[in-house]
Amino acid sequence: xxxxVVSGCAVTQQRSPFANCGIxxxxxxxxxxxxxxxxxxSSSHLNLWKKHLGCVPEFVWRQTELETLVLAENxxxxxxxxxxxxKRLRMLDLGHNKLTWVPDDLGDLDSLSDFLYLHDNRLTxxxxxxxxxxxxxxxxxxxxxxxxxxxxxxxxxxxxELRLCENKLASLPxxxxxxxxxxxxxxxxxxxxxxxxxxxxLQEIRHIDLRGNPLTxxxxxxxxxxxxxxxxxxxxxxxxxxxxIATLEARGCVVYR
Numbered sequence: 689x690x691x692x693v694v695s696g697c698a699v700t701q702q703r704s705p706f707a708n709c710g711i712x713x714x715x716x717x718x719x720x721x722x723x724x725x726x727x728x729x730s731s732s733h734l735n736l737w738k739k740h741l742g743c744v745p746e747f748v749w750r751q752t753e754l755e756t757l758v759l760a761e762n763x764x765x766x767x768x769x770x771x772x773x774x775k776r777l778r779m780l781d782l783g784h785n786k787l788t789w790v791p792d793d794l795g796d797l798d799s800l801s802d803f804l805y806l807h808d809n810r811l812t813x814x815x816x817x818x819x820x821x822x823x824x825x826x827x828x829x830x831x832x833x834x835x836x837x838x839x840x841x842x843x844x845x846x847x848x849e850l851r852l853c854e855n856k857l858a859s860l861p862x863x864x865x866x867x868x869x870x871x872x873x874x875x876x877x878x879x880x881x882x883x884x885x886x887x888x889x890l891q892e893i894r895h896i897d898l899r900g901n902p903l904t905x906x907x908x909x910x911x912x913x914x915x916x917x918x919x920x921x922x923x924x925x926x927x928x929x930x931x932x933i934a935t936l937e938a939r940g941c942v943v944y945r
Contacts, residue, residue, distance in 0.1 A: 732776070737761060749773055760784045760805065772796040781805040783828070792817045795840075800824050807831050807851065819843030830854050830874070842866050853877055853897075865889035876900050876920075885909055894918065899944075903927040911935050921945040 731753045736744075738761040748757070749770035756779040759767075764785040772793030779802040782790070787809040795817025803826045806814075811832040819840035827844060830853040837852065842863035850867065853876040860875075865886025870893055877900040887893075888909035893916055900923040910919070911932035919936065921927065922944050933943055 732756065734758070737781075744768060746770075752776065755779070755799075756802075757781070767791060767794075769793040775799060779803045782809070784808045786810060788812070790814065790818075794818060795820045797821065798823065801846070802826065804828070814838040814840050816840050822846050825849065827851070837861055837864065839863065845869065848872070850874065860884050862886040868892065871895065871915075873897070881905065881926075883907055883910070888912055891915070896920070899923045906930055908932055916941050919943045 731751075732755040734748065734751060734754055734756070735758045736748070737758045741759075741762040741764065743764065744759060744767065749768060750773075752773055753776060754774050755776050757774065757777060758781040760781045761784040764782070764787060767782065767787065767790055769791040770793075771791065774797065776799050777797050778799055780797070780800060781803070783805040784807070787806070788811065790806065790811070792815045795815060798820065800821050801823040804821070804824055805828045807828045808831040811829065812834060814829070816839065818838070820843075822843070822845045824844050825846055825848045827841065827847055827849075828851040830851045832855055834852070834855040834857060837857060837860055839861070841850070842861065843866070845866065845868070847867050847870055849872040850870060851874040853874050855878050857875070857878040857880060859880065860883060862884045863886070864884060866889070868889060868891065870890050872895045873890070873893060874897045876897050880898065880901040881903055882905045885907050887907060891914060893913055895918045896910070896916065897920045899920050903921070903924050904926055906927070908930070910916070916936065917940075919941060924945070929945065937943055
């Protein structure tokens, strides 16, 4: 068999792990990938950031011991339903790709607790199965094409930080109030004119970022949020500041405007 040289080491060439991706020339073997420290850090951490893959090598879905998987910046247009086999994942990064959808099987990753990055893709919806990710603490779906917040997000009861910046959201559903553990809500550069009254249910919220939205009204309920430390209203020139903002500032909340 021919050999592939990686970092000065000769590796016997086997069937390419990219076989199903239509990649034939210069494809590295599974052994070759594993020999590159910054790609395969350990049996539980796999970093394939910015490897120009085009599609995910099939051997990735067989790494069932993985706890973190980084596939960002790889021009991915789809993700296999086999991702559901990675039951131990705690962190998944699919950001900066070309995804227009993600498989229902993503909702089977019930150990996903630390981070889920789906930002900078072409998503307009998410499967309802993602609502089962109740251990997830951080979700980033910024820089997509969402016109409405997917209902599954409101079911992610463990969320502490939610990033929805740079979408096309004109409103938020009342169901967002179910995210009772949320501490940070980032909504920069959407099309929001207000927030729902259910915002008052976000009793743990510390930071609300509303920069660059065409706001015309904000509910008085925001003034009653006991732990709010920062309200960002910069780049908003459509809102007459409500009187209760002075109350927030008097108690120590920083209001940027």
